[in-house]
Amino acid sequence: MSTRSTVVVVTWRGREHIAACLDALARQRPQRTLVVDNASDDGTAAILAAHPSAPEVLRLPRNAGYAGGLAAALPRVDTEFVAWLNDDAAPEDGWLAALEDALDADGAVAATSSVLLADGSTQSVGVRLTADGHGADLVLSGREVFGFCGGAALVRTDALRACGGVPASFFCYYEDTDTAWRLRLAGGRVVSVGPARVRHRHGASTKPGSARFHRWNERNRLVMLVRCAPASVALGQLARFAALTAVLPLRRDRPDAANFRLGLRLRVLAEVLAALPAALVHRVAIGRRAAVSRDAVWREWAGR
Known part of the structure:
Protein backbone atom coordinates (compact mmCIF):
# COMPACT_ATOMS: atom_id res chain seq x y z
CA MET A 1 0.00 0.00 0.00
CA SER A 2 1.34 3.41 -0.96
CA THR A 3 1.99 6.06 1.66
CA ARG A 4 -0.74 8.69 1.57
CA SER A 5 -0.18 10.51 4.86
CA THR A 6 2.59 12.37 6.61
CA VAL A 7 2.12 12.28 10.37
CA VAL A 8 3.67 15.39 11.91
CA VAL A 9 4.54 14.97 15.58
CA VAL A 10 5.65 18.16 17.30
CA THR A 11 7.70 17.59 20.44
CA TRP A 12 9.32 19.72 23.11
CA ARG A 13 11.09 18.01 25.98
CA GLY A 14 9.18 14.85 25.14
CA ARG A 15 11.57 12.35 26.68
CA GLU A 16 8.89 10.82 28.92
CA HIS A 17 6.32 10.08 26.21
CA ILE A 18 7.67 10.41 22.65
CA ALA A 19 8.70 6.75 22.42
CA ALA A 20 5.15 5.58 23.20
CA CYS A 21 3.82 7.86 20.45
CA LEU A 22 6.30 6.49 17.91
CA ASP A 23 5.67 2.89 19.00
CA ALA A 24 1.97 3.40 18.31
CA LEU A 25 2.63 5.02 14.93
CA ALA A 26 4.76 2.02 13.92
CA ARG A 27 1.63 -0.13 14.16
CA GLN A 28 -0.47 2.07 11.85
CA ARG A 29 -1.11 1.85 8.15
CA PRO A 30 2.12 2.81 6.30
CA GLN A 31 2.85 6.49 6.65
CA ARG A 32 5.68 8.97 6.63
CA THR A 33 6.49 10.12 10.17
CA LEU A 34 8.04 13.55 10.55
CA VAL A 35 8.97 14.65 14.08
CA VAL A 36 9.53 18.35 14.65
CA ASP A 37 11.81 18.75 17.67
CA ASN A 38 11.38 22.20 19.20
CA ALA A 39 14.99 22.48 20.41
CA SER A 40 14.47 19.93 23.20
CA ASP A 41 17.28 19.85 25.74
CA ASP A 42 16.21 16.83 27.80
CA GLY A 43 17.52 13.91 25.74
CA THR A 44 14.60 13.75 23.32
CA ALA A 45 16.97 13.92 20.34
CA ALA A 46 18.77 10.76 21.44
CA ILE A 47 15.48 8.88 21.81
CA LEU A 48 14.42 9.93 18.31
CA ALA A 49 17.76 8.87 16.84
CA ALA A 50 17.60 5.45 18.50
CA HIS A 51 13.95 4.62 17.85
CA PRO A 52 13.56 1.53 15.61
CA SER A 53 10.97 3.23 13.41
CA ALA A 54 13.66 5.71 12.27
CA PRO A 55 11.39 8.77 12.00
CA GLU A 56 12.47 11.77 9.99
CA VAL A 57 13.42 14.60 12.34
CA LEU A 58 13.29 18.33 11.75
CA ARG A 59 15.11 19.97 14.65
CA LEU A 60 14.34 23.65 15.08
CA PRO A 61 16.89 26.07 16.58
CA ARG A 62 14.35 27.36 19.11
CA ASN A 63 11.01 26.38 20.58
CA ALA A 64 8.45 27.56 18.02
CA GLY A 65 5.49 26.01 19.84
CA TYR A 66 3.00 23.55 18.44
CA ALA A 67 1.72 25.93 15.78
CA GLY A 68 5.22 26.95 14.77
CA GLY A 69 6.34 23.34 14.55
CA LEU A 70 3.42 22.40 12.31
CA ALA A 71 4.05 25.43 10.10
CA ALA A 72 7.74 24.53 9.77
CA ALA A 73 6.85 20.98 8.72
CA LEU A 74 4.20 21.83 6.12
CA PRO A 75 6.62 22.81 3.29
CA ARG A 76 8.20 19.33 3.64
CA VAL A 77 4.91 17.46 3.27
CA ASP A 78 4.40 15.91 -0.17
CA THR A 79 1.62 13.44 0.63
CA GLU A 80 -2.13 13.70 0.02
CA PHE A 81 -2.89 13.99 3.73
CA VAL A 82 -1.11 15.52 6.71
CA ALA A 83 -1.84 14.40 10.26
CA TRP A 84 -1.35 16.56 13.31
CA LEU A 85 -0.41 14.54 16.38
CA ASN A 86 0.66 15.58 19.87
CA ASP A 87 3.80 13.91 21.15
CA ASP A 88 1.93 12.82 24.29
CA ALA A 89 -0.79 11.06 22.27
CA ALA A 90 -0.62 7.34 21.46
CA PRO A 91 -2.96 6.25 18.64
CA GLU A 92 -4.74 2.94 18.98
CA ASP A 93 -4.27 0.39 16.21
CA GLY A 94 -6.24 1.34 13.07
CA TRP A 95 -6.29 5.05 13.91
CA LEU A 96 -4.76 6.33 10.68
CA ALA A 97 -6.68 3.86 8.52
CA ALA A 98 -9.96 5.03 10.04
CA LEU A 99 -9.14 8.69 9.33
CA GLU A 100 -7.97 8.10 5.76
CA ASP A 101 -10.96 5.89 4.97
CA ALA A 102 -13.34 8.49 6.39
CA LEU A 103 -11.97 11.24 4.17
CA ASP A 104 -12.11 8.94 1.16
CA ALA A 105 -15.74 8.03 1.84
CA ASP A 106 -17.00 11.45 2.86
CA GLY A 107 -15.04 13.96 0.78
CA ALA A 108 -14.52 16.21 3.82
CA VAL A 109 -11.32 18.25 4.10
CA ALA A 110 -10.45 17.19 7.66
CA ALA A 111 -11.21 14.39 10.10
CA THR A 112 -10.89 14.57 13.87
CA SER A 113 -10.22 11.70 16.26
CA SER A 114 -11.72 10.41 19.47
CA VAL A 115 -9.23 11.72 22.02
CA LEU A 116 -9.35 9.77 25.28
CA LEU A 117 -7.72 10.61 28.58
CA ALA A 118 -5.68 8.14 30.60
CA ASP A 119 -8.75 7.01 32.57
CA GLY A 120 -10.65 6.24 29.37
CA SER A 121 -12.95 9.26 29.54
CA THR A 122 -13.43 11.37 26.44
CA GLN A 123 -11.50 14.61 26.09
CA SER A 124 -12.63 15.49 22.58
CA VAL A 125 -14.41 14.18 19.51
CA GLY A 126 -14.16 17.52 17.76
CA VAL A 127 -14.41 21.25 18.38
CA ARG A 128 -17.55 23.37 18.63
CA LEU A 129 -17.85 27.13 18.25
CA THR A 130 -19.44 28.78 21.30
CA ALA A 131 -21.83 31.72 21.16
CA ASP A 132 -18.99 34.08 22.11
CA GLY A 133 -16.47 32.66 19.67
CA HIS A 134 -14.51 30.23 21.81
CA GLY A 135 -13.40 26.89 20.45
CA ALA A 136 -14.50 24.19 22.91
CA ASP A 137 -14.06 20.42 22.98
CA LEU A 138 -17.05 18.27 22.10
CA VAL A 139 -17.47 15.02 24.00
CA LEU A 140 -20.59 13.95 22.09
CA SER A 141 -21.34 14.73 18.47
CA GLY A 142 -22.82 13.59 15.23
CA ARG A 143 -20.74 12.96 12.14
CA GLU A 144 -20.04 16.57 11.15
CA VAL A 145 -18.43 19.04 13.57
CA PHE A 146 -17.30 22.64 13.29
CA GLY A 147 -13.63 21.87 13.74
CA PHE A 148 -11.00 19.34 14.66
CA CYS A 149 -8.92 18.84 17.77
CA GLY A 150 -5.38 19.65 16.65
CA GLY A 151 -3.90 17.03 18.95
CA ALA A 152 -4.95 14.19 16.62
CA ALA A 153 -6.44 14.97 13.22
CA LEU A 154 -6.01 14.37 9.49
CA VAL A 155 -6.26 17.17 6.92
CA ARG A 156 -6.07 17.24 3.14
CA THR A 157 -2.70 18.83 2.43
CA ASP A 158 -3.82 20.84 -0.60
CA ALA A 159 -6.80 22.25 1.31
CA LEU A 160 -4.59 23.23 4.23
CA ARG A 161 -2.15 25.04 1.96
CA ALA A 162 -4.94 26.71 -0.02
CA CYS A 163 -6.55 28.18 3.11
CA GLY A 164 -3.26 29.69 4.30
CA GLY A 165 -1.52 26.90 6.22
CA VAL A 166 -0.92 26.95 9.97
CA PRO A 167 -0.78 30.24 11.94
CA ALA A 168 2.76 29.91 13.31
CA SER A 169 2.50 33.09 15.38
CA PHE A 170 -0.13 31.47 17.63
CA PHE A 171 2.67 29.39 19.24
CA CYS A 172 0.12 27.01 20.75
CA TYR A 173 -3.66 26.80 21.23
CA TYR A 174 -6.36 27.86 18.77
CA GLU A 175 -4.24 27.01 15.73
CA ASP A 176 -6.74 24.19 15.11
CA THR A 177 -9.89 26.31 15.52
CA ASP A 178 -8.43 29.08 13.36
CA THR A 179 -7.62 26.52 10.69
CA ALA A 180 -11.11 25.02 10.90
CA TRP A 181 -12.58 28.50 10.44
CA ARG A 182 -10.55 29.01 7.27
CA LEU A 183 -11.33 25.55 5.89
CA ARG A 184 -15.03 26.21 6.40
CA LEU A 185 -14.82 29.65 4.81
CA ALA A 186 -13.28 27.87 1.81
CA GLY A 187 -16.34 25.59 1.67
CA GLY A 188 -14.81 22.56 3.40
CA ARG A 189 -16.33 20.20 5.93
CA VAL A 190 -14.91 18.49 9.04
CA VAL A 191 -16.04 15.08 10.26
CA SER A 192 -15.63 13.26 13.56
CA VAL A 193 -14.38 9.66 13.27
CA GLY A 194 -15.28 7.67 16.36
CA PRO A 195 -13.15 4.58 15.63
CA ALA A 196 -10.00 6.71 15.23
CA ARG A 197 -8.98 6.66 18.89
CA VAL A 198 -5.92 8.05 20.63
CA ARG A 199 -4.88 8.01 24.28
CA HIS A 200 -3.72 11.44 25.41
CA ARG A 201 -1.56 12.36 28.40
CA HIS A 202 -3.30 15.72 28.68
CA GLY A 203 -1.08 18.53 29.90
CA ALA A 204 2.22 16.67 29.62
CA SER A 205 3.84 19.56 27.74
CA THR A 206 1.82 22.55 28.96
CA LYS A 207 -0.11 22.92 32.19
CA PRO A 208 -3.82 23.64 31.69
CA GLY A 209 -4.95 26.46 33.94
CA SER A 210 -1.51 28.03 34.19
Missing part, protein backbone atom coordinates in the same frame (compact mmCIF):
# COMPACT_ATOMS: atom_id res chain seq x y z
CA ALA A 211 -0.87 31.69 33.42
CA ARG A 212 0.81 30.82 30.11
CA PHE A 213 -2.11 28.58 29.16
CA HIS A 214 -4.62 31.38 29.73
CA ARG A 215 -2.43 33.98 28.06
CA TRP A 216 -2.12 31.94 24.86
CA ASN A 217 -5.79 30.97 24.87
CA GLU A 218 -7.14 34.48 25.42
CA ARG A 219 -4.75 36.11 22.95
CA ASN A 220 -5.16 33.56 20.20
CA ARG A 221 -8.96 33.47 20.46
CA LEU A 222 -9.15 37.21 19.92
CA VAL A 223 -6.63 37.18 17.07
CA MET A 224 -8.51 34.27 15.48
CA LEU A 225 -11.77 36.23 15.59
CA VAL A 226 -10.10 39.24 13.97
CA ARG A 227 -8.77 37.00 11.22
CA CYS A 228 -11.83 34.85 10.61
CA ALA A 229 -15.10 35.93 12.26
CA PRO A 230 -17.69 38.52 11.21
CA ALA A 231 -16.49 42.03 12.03
CA SER A 232 -19.29 42.58 14.56
CA VAL A 233 -18.26 39.45 16.48
CA ALA A 234 -14.55 40.31 16.48
CA LEU A 235 -15.12 43.92 17.55
CA GLY A 236 -17.66 42.88 20.16
CA GLN A 237 -15.38 40.32 21.76
CA LEU A 238 -12.40 42.70 21.76
CA ALA A 239 -14.52 45.38 23.41
CA ARG A 240 -15.90 42.91 25.95
CA PHE A 241 -12.43 41.68 26.90
CA ALA A 242 -11.16 45.27 27.28
CA ALA A 243 -14.20 46.33 29.32
CA LEU A 244 -13.95 43.37 31.70
CA THR A 245 -10.27 44.14 32.15
CA ALA A 246 -10.97 47.80 32.92
CA VAL A 247 -13.50 47.03 35.67
CA LEU A 248 -11.53 44.15 37.15
CA PRO A 249 -9.82 46.25 39.87
CA LEU A 250 -13.27 47.37 41.05
CA ARG A 251 -14.72 43.90 41.46
CA ARG A 252 -14.83 42.40 44.91
CA ASP A 253 -16.06 39.06 43.58
CA ARG A 254 -13.15 38.59 41.19
CA PRO A 255 -12.69 34.86 40.42
CA ASP A 256 -9.46 33.30 41.62
CA ALA A 257 -8.23 32.19 38.21
CA ALA A 258 -5.22 33.17 36.14
CA ASN A 259 -7.30 34.66 33.33
CA PHE A 260 -8.80 37.16 35.81
CA ARG A 261 -5.43 38.55 36.85
CA LEU A 262 -5.10 42.14 35.74
CA GLY A 263 -1.46 41.82 34.66
CA LEU A 264 -2.18 38.82 32.45
CA ARG A 265 -5.15 40.50 30.78
CA LEU A 266 -3.19 43.68 30.14
CA ARG A 267 -0.44 41.61 28.56
CA VAL A 268 -3.01 39.85 26.37
CA LEU A 269 -4.39 43.20 25.22
CA ALA A 270 -0.90 44.47 24.44
CA GLU A 271 -0.08 41.34 22.43
CA VAL A 272 -3.38 41.50 20.54
CA LEU A 273 -2.75 45.14 19.64
CA ALA A 274 0.76 44.25 18.45
CA ALA A 275 -0.65 41.40 16.33
CA LEU A 276 -3.52 43.49 14.94
CA PRO A 277 -1.84 44.85 11.76
CA ALA A 278 -0.79 41.38 10.58
CA ALA A 279 -4.16 39.92 11.61
CA LEU A 280 -6.01 42.50 9.52
CA VAL A 281 -3.80 41.74 6.51
CA HIS A 282 -4.61 38.06 6.96
CA ARG A 283 -8.30 38.88 7.34
CA VAL A 284 -8.33 40.52 3.91
CA ALA A 285 -6.51 37.54 2.33
CA ILE A 286 -8.85 35.05 4.04
CA GLY A 287 -11.88 37.00 2.80
CA ARG A 288 -10.60 37.00 -0.77
CA ARG A 289 -10.17 33.22 -0.71
CA ALA A 290 -13.53 32.54 0.91
CA ALA A 291 -16.28 30.65 -0.90
CA VAL A 292 -18.67 31.00 2.06
CA SER A 293 -19.32 34.22 3.97
CA ARG A 294 -18.17 34.72 7.55
CA ASP A 295 -21.77 35.47 8.55
CA ALA A 296 -22.98 32.20 7.05
CA VAL A 297 -20.40 30.13 8.96
CA TRP A 298 -21.19 32.00 12.18
CA ARG A 299 -24.97 31.54 11.80
CA GLU A 300 -24.61 27.83 11.13
CA TRP A 301 -22.13 26.92 13.87
CA ALA A 302 -21.96 29.50 16.69
CA GLY A 303 -23.60 28.26 19.87
CA ARG A 304 -24.20 24.69 18.65
Whole structure:
Protein backbone atom coordinates (compact mmCIF):
# COMPACT_ATOMS: atom_id res chain seq x y z
CA MET A 1 0.00 0.00 0.00
CA SER A 2 1.34 3.41 -0.96
CA THR A 3 1.99 6.06 1.66
CA ARG A 4 -0.74 8.69 1.57
CA SER A 5 -0.18 10.51 4.86
CA THR A 6 2.59 12.37 6.61
CA VAL A 7 2.12 12.28 10.37
CA VAL A 8 3.67 15.39 11.91
CA VAL A 9 4.54 14.97 15.58
CA VAL A 10 5.65 18.16 17.30
CA THR A 11 7.70 17.59 20.44
CA TRP A 12 9.32 19.72 23.11
CA ARG A 13 11.09 18.01 25.98
CA GLY A 14 9.18 14.85 25.14
CA ARG A 15 11.57 12.35 26.68
CA GLU A 16 8.89 10.82 28.92
CA HIS A 17 6.32 10.08 26.21
CA ILE A 18 7.67 10.41 22.65
CA ALA A 19 8.70 6.75 22.42
CA ALA A 20 5.15 5.58 23.20
CA CYS A 21 3.82 7.86 20.45
CA LEU A 22 6.30 6.49 17.91
CA ASP A 23 5.67 2.89 19.00
CA ALA A 24 1.97 3.40 18.31
CA LEU A 25 2.63 5.02 14.93
CA ALA A 26 4.76 2.02 13.92
CA ARG A 27 1.63 -0.13 14.16
CA GLN A 28 -0.47 2.07 11.85
CA ARG A 29 -1.11 1.85 8.15
CA PRO A 30 2.12 2.81 6.30
CA GLN A 31 2.85 6.49 6.65
CA ARG A 32 5.68 8.97 6.63
CA THR A 33 6.49 10.12 10.17
CA LEU A 34 8.04 13.55 10.55
CA VAL A 35 8.97 14.65 14.08
CA VAL A 36 9.53 18.35 14.65
CA ASP A 37 11.81 18.75 17.67
CA ASN A 38 11.38 22.20 19.20
CA ALA A 39 14.99 22.48 20.41
CA SER A 40 14.47 19.93 23.20
CA ASP A 41 17.28 19.85 25.74
CA ASP A 42 16.21 16.83 27.80
CA GLY A 43 17.52 13.91 25.74
CA THR A 44 14.60 13.75 23.32
CA ALA A 45 16.97 13.92 20.34
CA ALA A 46 18.77 10.76 21.44
CA ILE A 47 15.48 8.88 21.81
CA LEU A 48 14.42 9.93 18.31
CA ALA A 49 17.76 8.87 16.84
CA ALA A 50 17.60 5.45 18.50
CA HIS A 51 13.95 4.62 17.85
CA PRO A 52 13.56 1.53 15.61
CA SER A 53 10.97 3.23 13.41
CA ALA A 54 13.66 5.71 12.27
CA PRO A 55 11.39 8.77 12.00
CA GLU A 56 12.47 11.77 9.99
CA VAL A 57 13.42 14.60 12.34
CA LEU A 58 13.29 18.33 11.75
CA ARG A 59 15.11 19.97 14.65
CA LEU A 60 14.34 23.65 15.08
CA PRO A 61 16.89 26.07 16.58
CA ARG A 62 14.35 27.36 19.11
CA ASN A 63 11.01 26.38 20.58
CA ALA A 64 8.45 27.56 18.02
CA GLY A 65 5.49 26.01 19.84
CA TYR A 66 3.00 23.55 18.44
CA ALA A 67 1.72 25.93 15.78
CA GLY A 68 5.22 26.95 14.77
CA GLY A 69 6.34 23.34 14.55
CA LEU A 70 3.42 22.40 12.31
CA ALA A 71 4.05 25.43 10.10
CA ALA A 72 7.74 24.53 9.77
CA ALA A 73 6.85 20.98 8.72
CA LEU A 74 4.20 21.83 6.12
CA PRO A 75 6.62 22.81 3.29
CA ARG A 76 8.20 19.33 3.64
CA VAL A 77 4.91 17.46 3.27
CA ASP A 78 4.40 15.91 -0.17
CA THR A 79 1.62 13.44 0.63
CA GLU A 80 -2.13 13.70 0.02
CA PHE A 81 -2.89 13.99 3.73
CA VAL A 82 -1.11 15.52 6.71
CA ALA A 83 -1.84 14.40 10.26
CA TRP A 84 -1.35 16.56 13.31
CA LEU A 85 -0.41 14.54 16.38
CA ASN A 86 0.66 15.58 19.87
CA ASP A 87 3.80 13.91 21.15
CA ASP A 88 1.93 12.82 24.29
CA ALA A 89 -0.79 11.06 22.27
CA ALA A 90 -0.62 7.34 21.46
CA PRO A 91 -2.96 6.25 18.64
CA GLU A 92 -4.74 2.94 18.98
CA ASP A 93 -4.27 0.39 16.21
CA GLY A 94 -6.24 1.34 13.07
CA TRP A 95 -6.29 5.05 13.91
CA LEU A 96 -4.76 6.33 10.68
CA ALA A 97 -6.68 3.86 8.52
CA ALA A 98 -9.96 5.03 10.04
CA LEU A 99 -9.14 8.69 9.33
CA GLU A 100 -7.97 8.10 5.76
CA ASP A 101 -10.96 5.89 4.97
CA ALA A 102 -13.34 8.49 6.39
CA LEU A 103 -11.97 11.24 4.17
CA ASP A 104 -12.11 8.94 1.16
CA ALA A 105 -15.74 8.03 1.84
CA ASP A 106 -17.00 11.45 2.86
CA GLY A 107 -15.04 13.96 0.78
CA ALA A 108 -14.52 16.21 3.82
CA VAL A 109 -11.32 18.25 4.10
CA ALA A 110 -10.45 17.19 7.66
CA ALA A 111 -11.21 14.39 10.10
CA THR A 112 -10.89 14.57 13.87
CA SER A 113 -10.22 11.70 16.26
CA SER A 114 -11.72 10.41 19.47
CA VAL A 115 -9.23 11.72 22.02
CA LEU A 116 -9.35 9.77 25.28
CA LEU A 117 -7.72 10.61 28.58
CA ALA A 118 -5.68 8.14 30.60
CA ASP A 119 -8.75 7.01 32.57
CA GLY A 120 -10.65 6.24 29.37
CA SER A 121 -12.95 9.26 29.54
CA THR A 122 -13.43 11.37 26.44
CA GLN A 123 -11.50 14.61 26.09
CA SER A 124 -12.63 15.49 22.58
CA VAL A 125 -14.41 14.18 19.51
CA GLY A 126 -14.16 17.52 17.76
CA VAL A 127 -14.41 21.25 18.38
CA ARG A 128 -17.55 23.37 18.63
CA LEU A 129 -17.85 27.13 18.25
CA THR A 130 -19.44 28.78 21.30
CA ALA A 131 -21.83 31.72 21.16
CA ASP A 132 -18.99 34.08 22.11
CA GLY A 133 -16.47 32.66 19.67
CA HIS A 134 -14.51 30.23 21.81
CA GLY A 135 -13.40 26.89 20.45
CA ALA A 136 -14.50 24.19 22.91
CA ASP A 137 -14.06 20.42 22.98
CA LEU A 138 -17.05 18.27 22.10
CA VAL A 139 -17.47 15.02 24.00
CA LEU A 140 -20.59 13.95 22.09
CA SER A 141 -21.34 14.73 18.47
CA GLY A 142 -22.82 13.59 15.23
CA ARG A 143 -20.74 12.96 12.14
CA GLU A 144 -20.04 16.57 11.15
CA VAL A 145 -18.43 19.04 13.57
CA PHE A 146 -17.30 22.64 13.29
CA GLY A 147 -13.63 21.87 13.74
CA PHE A 148 -11.00 19.34 14.66
CA CYS A 149 -8.92 18.84 17.77
CA GLY A 150 -5.38 19.65 16.65
CA GLY A 151 -3.90 17.03 18.95
CA ALA A 152 -4.95 14.19 16.62
CA ALA A 153 -6.44 14.97 13.22
CA LEU A 154 -6.01 14.37 9.49
CA VAL A 155 -6.26 17.17 6.92
CA ARG A 156 -6.07 17.24 3.14
CA THR A 157 -2.70 18.83 2.43
CA ASP A 158 -3.82 20.84 -0.60
CA ALA A 159 -6.80 22.25 1.31
CA LEU A 160 -4.59 23.23 4.23
CA ARG A 161 -2.15 25.04 1.96
CA ALA A 162 -4.94 26.71 -0.02
CA CYS A 163 -6.55 28.18 3.11
CA GLY A 164 -3.26 29.69 4.30
CA GLY A 165 -1.52 26.90 6.22
CA VAL A 166 -0.92 26.95 9.97
CA PRO A 167 -0.78 30.24 11.94
CA ALA A 168 2.76 29.91 13.31
CA SER A 169 2.50 33.09 15.38
CA PHE A 170 -0.13 31.47 17.63
CA PHE A 171 2.67 29.39 19.24
CA CYS A 172 0.12 27.01 20.75
CA TYR A 173 -3.66 26.80 21.23
CA TYR A 174 -6.36 27.86 18.77
CA GLU A 175 -4.24 27.01 15.73
CA ASP A 176 -6.74 24.19 15.11
CA THR A 177 -9.89 26.31 15.52
CA ASP A 178 -8.43 29.08 13.36
CA THR A 179 -7.62 26.52 10.69
CA ALA A 180 -11.11 25.02 10.90
CA TRP A 181 -12.58 28.50 10.44
CA ARG A 182 -10.55 29.01 7.27
CA LEU A 183 -11.33 25.55 5.89
CA ARG A 184 -15.03 26.21 6.40
CA LEU A 185 -14.82 29.65 4.81
CA ALA A 186 -13.28 27.87 1.81
CA GLY A 187 -16.34 25.59 1.67
CA GLY A 188 -14.81 22.56 3.40
CA ARG A 189 -16.33 20.20 5.93
CA VAL A 190 -14.91 18.49 9.04
CA VAL A 191 -16.04 15.08 10.26
CA SER A 192 -15.63 13.26 13.56
CA VAL A 193 -14.38 9.66 13.27
CA GLY A 194 -15.28 7.67 16.36
CA PRO A 195 -13.15 4.58 15.63
CA ALA A 196 -10.00 6.71 15.23
CA ARG A 197 -8.98 6.66 18.89
CA VAL A 198 -5.92 8.05 20.63
CA ARG A 199 -4.88 8.01 24.28
CA HIS A 200 -3.72 11.44 25.41
CA ARG A 201 -1.56 12.36 28.40
CA HIS A 202 -3.30 15.72 28.68
CA GLY A 203 -1.08 18.53 29.90
CA ALA A 204 2.22 16.67 29.62
CA SER A 205 3.84 19.56 27.74
CA THR A 206 1.82 22.55 28.96
CA LYS A 207 -0.11 22.92 32.19
CA PRO A 208 -3.82 23.64 31.69
CA GLY A 209 -4.95 26.46 33.94
CA SER A 210 -1.51 28.03 34.19
CA ALA A 211 -0.87 31.69 33.42
CA ARG A 212 0.81 30.82 30.11
CA PHE A 213 -2.11 28.58 29.16
CA HIS A 214 -4.62 31.38 29.73
CA ARG A 215 -2.43 33.98 28.06
CA TRP A 216 -2.12 31.94 24.86
CA ASN A 217 -5.79 30.97 24.87
CA GLU A 218 -7.14 34.48 25.42
CA ARG A 219 -4.75 36.11 22.95
CA ASN A 220 -5.16 33.56 20.20
CA ARG A 221 -8.96 33.47 20.46
CA LEU A 222 -9.15 37.21 19.92
CA VAL A 223 -6.63 37.18 17.07
CA MET A 224 -8.51 34.27 15.48
CA LEU A 225 -11.77 36.23 15.59
CA VAL A 226 -10.10 39.24 13.97
CA ARG A 227 -8.77 37.00 11.22
CA CYS A 228 -11.83 34.85 10.61
CA ALA A 229 -15.10 35.93 12.26
CA PRO A 230 -17.69 38.52 11.21
CA ALA A 231 -16.49 42.03 12.03
CA SER A 232 -19.29 42.58 14.56
CA VAL A 233 -18.26 39.45 16.48
CA ALA A 234 -14.55 40.31 16.48
CA LEU A 235 -15.12 43.92 17.55
CA GLY A 236 -17.66 42.88 20.16
CA GLN A 237 -15.38 40.32 21.76
CA LEU A 238 -12.40 42.70 21.76
CA ALA A 239 -14.52 45.38 23.41
CA ARG A 240 -15.90 42.91 25.95
CA PHE A 241 -12.43 41.68 26.90
CA ALA A 242 -11.16 45.27 27.28
CA ALA A 243 -14.20 46.33 29.32
CA LEU A 244 -13.95 43.37 31.70
CA THR A 245 -10.27 44.14 32.15
CA ALA A 246 -10.97 47.80 32.92
CA VAL A 247 -13.50 47.03 35.67
CA LEU A 248 -11.53 44.15 37.15
CA PRO A 249 -9.82 46.25 39.87
CA LEU A 250 -13.27 47.37 41.05
CA ARG A 251 -14.72 43.90 41.46
CA ARG A 252 -14.83 42.40 44.91
CA ASP A 253 -16.06 39.06 43.58
CA ARG A 254 -13.15 38.59 41.19
CA PRO A 255 -12.69 34.86 40.42
CA ASP A 256 -9.46 33.30 41.62
CA ALA A 257 -8.23 32.19 38.21
CA ALA A 258 -5.22 33.17 36.14
CA ASN A 259 -7.30 34.66 33.33
CA PHE A 260 -8.80 37.16 35.81
CA ARG A 261 -5.43 38.55 36.85
CA LEU A 262 -5.10 42.14 35.74
CA GLY A 263 -1.46 41.82 34.66
CA LEU A 264 -2.18 38.82 32.45
CA ARG A 265 -5.15 40.50 30.78
CA LEU A 266 -3.19 43.68 30.14
CA ARG A 267 -0.44 41.61 28.56
CA VAL A 268 -3.01 39.85 26.37
CA LEU A 269 -4.39 43.20 25.22
CA ALA A 270 -0.90 44.47 24.44
CA GLU A 271 -0.08 41.34 22.43
CA VAL A 272 -3.38 41.50 20.54
CA LEU A 273 -2.75 45.14 19.64
CA ALA A 274 0.76 44.25 18.45
CA ALA A 275 -0.65 41.40 16.33
CA LEU A 276 -3.52 43.49 14.94
CA PRO A 277 -1.84 44.85 11.76
CA ALA A 278 -0.79 41.38 10.58
CA ALA A 279 -4.16 39.92 11.61
CA LEU A 280 -6.01 42.50 9.52
CA VAL A 281 -3.80 41.74 6.51
CA HIS A 282 -4.61 38.06 6.96
CA ARG A 283 -8.30 38.88 7.34
CA VAL A 284 -8.33 40.52 3.91
CA ALA A 285 -6.51 37.54 2.33
CA ILE A 286 -8.85 35.05 4.04
CA GLY A 287 -11.88 37.00 2.80
CA ARG A 288 -10.60 37.00 -0.77
CA ARG A 289 -10.17 33.22 -0.71
CA ALA A 290 -13.53 32.54 0.91
CA ALA A 291 -16.28 30.65 -0.90
CA VAL A 292 -18.67 31.00 2.06
CA SER A 293 -19.32 34.22 3.97
CA ARG A 294 -18.17 34.72 7.55
CA ASP A 295 -21.77 35.47 8.55
CA ALA A 296 -22.98 32.20 7.05
CA VAL A 297 -20.40 30.13 8.96
CA TRP A 298 -21.19 32.00 12.18
CA ARG A 299 -24.97 31.54 11.80
CA GLU A 300 -24.61 27.83 11.13
CA TRP A 301 -22.13 26.92 13.87
CA ALA A 302 -21.96 29.50 16.69
CA GLY A 303 -23.60 28.26 19.87
CA ARG A 304 -24.20 24.69 18.65
